[in-house]
Amino acid sequence: EPEVTQTPSHQVTQMGQEVILRCVPISNHLYFYWYRQILGQKVEFLVSFYNNEISEKSEIFDDQFSVERPDGSNFTLKIRSTKLEDSAMYFCASSEWSGQGGGYTFGSGTRLTVV
Amino acid sequence: SQQGEEDPQALSIQEGENATMNCSYKTSINNLQWYRQNSGRGLVHLILIRSNEREKHSGRLRVTLDTSKKSSSLLITASRAADTASYFCATDAAGANSKLTFGKGITLSVRP
Numbered sequence: 001e002p003e004v005t006q007t008p009s010h011q012v013t014q015m016g017q018e019v020i021l022r023c024v025p026i027s028n029h030l031y032f033y034w035y036r037q038i039l040g041q042k043v044e045f046l047v048s049f050y051n052n053e054i055s056e057k058s059e060i061f062d063d064q065f066s067v068e069r070p071d072g073s074n075f076t077l078k079i080r081s082t083k084l085e086d087s088a089m090y091f092c093a094s095s096e097w098s099g100q101g102g103g104y105t106f107g108s109g110t111r112l113t114v115v
Numbered sequence: 116s117q118q119g120e121e122d123p124q125a126l127s128i129q130e131g132e133n134a135t136m137n138c139s140y141k142t143s144i145n146n147l148q149w150y151r152q153n154s155g156r157g158l159v160h161l162i163l164i165r166s167n168e169r170e171k172h173s174g175r176l177r178v179t180l181d182t183s184k185k186s187s188s189l190l191i192t193a194s195r196a197a198d199t200a201s202y203f204c205a206t207d208a209a210g211a212n213s214k215l216t217f218g219k220g221i222t223l224s225v226r227p
Contacts, residue, residue, distance in 0.1 A: 042218060043158065044217070048214050056214060103163045104160065108157035109158075111155075
């Protein structure tokens with residue numbers, strides 16, 4: 001069964017450093033997403049991406065965050081200057097189409113720890 | 116209450132019993148999805164029910180949707196210890212770019 005692959009599975013970084021979280025969505029999917037889950041809290045939407053541009057972003061997704069699809073397969077989330085409160089599990093997801101279309105496939109997540 | 120709010124928050128049952136988890140939401144939806152998450156792990160998609168559907172089955176899972184009450188239930192029949200996990204409902208709102216709004220989740224413990 002096709003999978004969404006995320007790397008690394010765990011990243012520890014110092015406050016103020018830049019991190020790039022990587023995702024390989026399912027190949028025929030057109031919509032890509034990042035979500036995060038702070039430990040013990042609900043999963044929160046960060047950003048959706050379609051046709052090489054952001055289609056929607058949440059209040060959490062401020063100027064410190066950016067997304068990119070640098071080639072035909074990877075989808076990345078960059079945090080420019082990490083803060084302690086950025087520590088969370090970050091999930092990438094992809095879907096074949098939007099709205100009525102159907103479910104999402106989530107990756108296993110990257111656990112980001114900012115120290 | 117917030118979109119995609121589940122109850123109970125925690126449920127403990129004996130292996131073999133059925134587990135029923137409920138979810139309420141506030142806005143119109145395209146579909147409602149249930150996910151499972153083992154401790155510290157990723158989200159696993161369990162089942163999706165569209166707004167024009169009332170009931171759906173997948174193996175030991177049964178999902179119902181009542182759009183008039185803006186609520187859904189997930190029933191796991193003949194539970195197993197391996198079903199121990201957190202379960203989340205997530206709504207895909209109508210009339211918006213596709214994104215999921217998750218509830219806080221239900222912690223299910225199945226005692227062997």
